[in-house]
Amino acid sequence: MSDKFISGIHNYCDRWCERCTFTSHCRVYEKTSNLTPEQEDINNKAFWENLTENFKNTLELIQKEAIKHGIDLSKPLSIEEVRAYKIKEEEFEIETDKNPIFILCKKYQAITMPFLNESEGMVDKARELLDHLHLGIHSEKDVVYTLADIGDCFRIIEWYLFFFEVKLKRAFRFKIEGEEWEVENGYPKDSNGSAKIAIVAIEKSMAAWACLYNLLPTCQDKAIQVLSYLEQLKRKALQEFPEAMHFKRPGLDN
Numbered sequence: 001m002s003d004k005f006i007s008g009i010h011n012y013c014d015r016w017c018e019r020c021t022f023t024s025h026c027r028v029y030e031k032t033s034n035l036t037p038e039q040e041d042i043n044n045k046a047f048w049e050n051l052t053e054n055f056k057n058t059l060e061l062i063q064k065e066a067i068k069h070g071i072d073l074s075k076p077l078s079i080e081e082v083r084a085y086k087i088k089e090e091e092f093e094i095e096t097d098k099n100p101i102f103i104l105c106k107k108y109q110a111i112t113m114p115f116l117n118e119s120e121g122m123v124d125k126a127r128e129l130l131d132h133l134h135l136g137i138h139s140e141k142d143v144v145y146t147l148a149d150i151g152d153c154f155r156i157i158e159w160y161l162f163f164f165e166v167k168l169k170r171a172f173r174f175k176i177e178g179e180e181w182e183v184e185n186g187y188p189k190d191s192n193g194s195a196k197i198a199i200v201a202i203e204k205s206m207a208a209w210a211c212l213y214n215l216l217p218t219c220q221d222k223a224i225q226v227l228s229y230l231e232q233l234k235r236k237a238l239q240e241f242p243e244a245m246h247f248k249r250p251g252l253d254n
């Protein structure tokens with residue numbers, strides 16, 4: 001095994017590989033970015049060979065995890081066990097649905113989705129910038145940079161729109177399961193690592209909204225409303241996972 005790879009880095013990153021500076025140290029990136037045209041073609045044998053290889057690797061990882069937790073995968077689950085698993089999953093969904101953290105996530109998404117779809121405020125801003133360009137108030141360079149900044153804010157908000165909810169759910173799941181094995185064996189708790197990347201994503205979204213507040217005056221009311229949701233969300237996530245920000249993410253935190 002080459003040691004250029006940082007073990008587990010992909011578990012606590014934001015999966016934005018296009019903007020990641022650790023691509024050469026990431027096994028997931030190596031596996032997903034260097035596909036040949038044949039490996040991307042569903043009608044080609046190479047596609048299925050690559051998929052089989054990925055399944056094999058995933059299965060090995062699952063088997064390792066199962067051994068770690070004392071589960072014998074060779075024994076099929078009984079009907080009772082399957083039923084118990086389903087009930088547990090349903091209870092988890094009900095529990096998280098009424099948790100204020102996930103209620104805030106949903107409220108945030110409900111406001112942000114239409115905002116992004118309609119690119120709200122962009123047309124007004126573009127017109128204003130063009131007027132200013134013609135009047136000589138702004139240079140062409142200013143206009144290009146301002147539009148690029150707005151576009152970047154939209155991309156950041158879009159990227160994290162569902163991301164932090166998914167990561168917070170993962171954090172909750174691990175917390176509910178207890179993480180005894182990790183505690184007993186001296187490993188950091190995954191719940192804290194997942195909560196940390198969720199909080200980092202919330203902070204990045206807040207920075208993007210604050211930037212839009214300044215750049216798109218017509219969207220200021222909306223920006224204030226979502227910033228208030230995100231601030232509450234961050235506070236509640238920190239209350240629920242008070243150790244999260246101390247978690248050292250492999251490769252990403254010093």
Ligand code: SF4
Pocket residue numbers: 009010013014015016017018020021022023026027028029
């Ligand atoms: S560590 Fe970087 S390259 Fe690897 S999956 Fe995460 S974002 Fe992508």
